[in-house]
């Protein structure tokens with residue numbers, strides 16, 4: 001089957017420059033938003049409800065990184081931009097932010113009241129969806145290392161890592177479900193996720 005592919009005008013120069021970017025610099029850049037949140041917290045710059053603000057910011061960054069990870073393959077296919085080297089770092093960072101988002105909710109919001117937290121997860125659909133998304137990301141994070149890749153073999157590893165597709169959709173719906181008054185932002189995220197997944201269907 002013929003595949004549709006394009007290249008950005010300076011894709012090969014850009015790819016050459018990207019090859020010189022060490023992967024650790026992506027991890028370093030990924031820590032900056034967290035450092036920014038902590039700085040704002042120390043400065044009292046998180047508004048009247050810092051707990052909600054921390055929770056929301058961490059969730060938003062987690063979702064943005066999930067979208068960024070989903071964009072890697074289409075960017076290579078349709079723009080000739082090769083970011084594959086950075087995909088694992090993007091995925092690991094996404095998981096870390098989702099864990100921090102969940103931790104902020106359990107520790108700061110629910111004050112470690114586990115039975116109440118579990119009750120809320122069951123009762124509130126947006127939390128059920130968020131938890132389902134998180135649960136799907138756990139095996140991906142656990143196998144995001146060379147040892148797991150060797151143990152599973154490339155084919156099974158790739159199939160397992162397709163769990164990121166439903167996880168992304170659930171994360172997007174979780175966001176859409178919790179907002180009131182239909183602001184455009186969650187629609188943009190969910191639309192981007194669905195569009196990025198649709199781009200894979202043509203393969």
Ligand code: HEM
Pocket residue numbers: 052055056057059060061062063066098101102105121127129130131132133134137167171172174175178
């Ligand atoms: C892949 C997993 C997840 C993603 C991508 C995600 C993403 C998000 C996003 C984007 C927001 C909205 C931020 C904003 O309003 O600016 C949010 C809010 C929230 N999420 Fe998550 N989330 C995930 C999992 C979870 C889990 C597991 C829980 C807890 C069980 C959770 C609890 C919350 C809460 C309490 C809020 C704030 C609701 C409010 O504003 O009142 N999320 N999440």
